[in-house]
Amino acid sequence: MSDSPIKVGLASFGMSGRIFHAPFIQRSPNFELQLILERTKSNSKAFYPHATIVRSIEELITHKEVPLIVINGPTYLHFEMAKAALAAGKHVVLEKPMTATAKEGKALLALAKQQGLLLAVYHNKRCEGGFKTVHKLLASQRLGALKECTLAVHRFRPELGPKAWKEDPYPGAGILYDIGSHLIDQVLVLFGWPLDLEADLQIQRVNGKVIDYFKITFFYKDFKATLVSDMLTQERRPTISLLGTKGSFVKYGQDPQESRLAEHPIPWEGIGEDLEENYGVLTLYAANTTERIKTETGGYDQFYTNVYDVLKGNAPLLISPAQALDVIKIIEWAMQSGITRP
Known part of the structure; x- marks a missing residue:
């Protein structure tokens, strides 16, 4: 080129x-x-x-x-x-x-x-501040040996949306493919392929036709990772929760980039910086102390920067198609083993 x-x-x-x-x-x-x-x-x-x-x-x-x-x-x-x-x-x-x-x-x-x-x-949520913070915190080993990880996206959208392809049972419709694909990708990047999984899949909204709630637990040798998403949660709940042998980490709030990108003109200044009230809290058991952990700065622009570098022959893909395929394999595994309630 x-x-x-x-x-x-x-x-x-x-x-x-x-x-x-x-x-x-x-x-x-x-x-x-x-x-x-x-x-x-x-x-x-x-x-x-x-x-x-x-x-x-x-x-x-x-x-x-x-x-x-x-x-x-x-x-x-x-x-x-x-x-x-x-x-x-x-x-x-x-x-x-x-x-x-x-x-x-x-x-x-x-x-x-x-x-x-x-x-x-x-898979742009790889470029979000919350995920980057989790990655950095786990690498620091301040939590000790990880025992539990929970990643969640809670929404309050009790009414069906206007987009038929998202609300009608087309192939790939529903929250498991939408939000689930992001969370599955993050867990696979952090921890790799699970030994086993359990899935609770539900249609909770009135007149709903596609899955709008899931809880999937990935089982590893010494710990488990749980992914949760729904459309009926109004109250503020944690979006990231980590539990280790030396400490715990809890964070609220979603990455701010999507809401800021929806504005026009787009406020590019600080677009990937998290709100201070959404910074996570690290608790260390032995010292009996808590610490506010500033969220790493997110940047969806990193995806297209990487695409350009790949096309120029200067870098490998940030998200390989094989990794994206693994996400679909997990979704199919969850669909086959999950409990789907009408």
């Missing part, structure tokens, strides 16, 4: 495209947002007037001057759209979850390898 900015085509301008992808592509000097797929609307024009709106995936992936395509539509379309882009000779950034099935994911990995193309999956 030349040293000029890499031209990018974006496959959707819904929330994902507007908040998580387009701003970082546009802000980076290494990329140029050239094409945006909007089948009937032209909402992107107000934000990116220089970009050309196209009306079909075929038009998006056949543009000769655009080598990188971001596939960020509904999960059940990920496989076919990414497959078409790879077959057309395009590098692909694929929104998480990678695919609805592991079989589809394996097929994409094989095609990308065959074509000699990049396939990067957008």
Whole structure:
């Protein structure tokens, strides 16, 4: 590739495209947002007037001057759209979850390898401050031997959302694929493949059709990790909880980047800095002391910086497609072994 900015085509301008992808592509000097797929609307024009709106995936992936395509539509379309882009000779950034099935994911990995193309999956919560803080704290061994880890995302959305592909039983729909894919990825990065797991999967909301609650416990040799998410929690609950032989760590609050990216204009100053009231508390048993732990600064921009470095041959992928495939394998394992209550 030349040293000029890499031209990018974006496959959707819904929330994902507007908040998580387009701003970082546009802000980076290494990329140029050239094409945006909007089948009937032209909402992107107000934000990116220089970009050309196209009306079909075929038009998006056949543009000769655009080598990188971001596939960020509904999960059940990920496989076919990414497959078409790879077959057309395009590098692909694929929104998480990678695919609805592991079989589809394996097929994409094989095609990308065959074509000699990049396939990067957008597990952006790897770039959040809370996850970075956990990673740093565990490496410090201040907690001693870890015995329990709980990662949670609680929301209060008792009414069904307007997006049919998220609320109707399409392949890959439901909170297990949405939030679950992020939390599963984090646990696999921190601790590796579990020896066993248990899953409690539920449909809790009135008239719900897809899983909107999960509790998955990963069992390792000497400890366990639990992932929880739901749509019916109003009260403030911990999002990170670590329990070790020497101490414990508890943190509240979600990463602030998403809410700040939803604003317009985007307040880039301090966008990845956590609120002080959400800093975690470390308790050390022997000293009987507590300590406020400043949250590490998050940065979703690190994902696209890494993509550029990979395309230039200067770095390995931050999130390999094989790791993204493992997430789908865990989801399928949980679906097969879990208790799903109507």
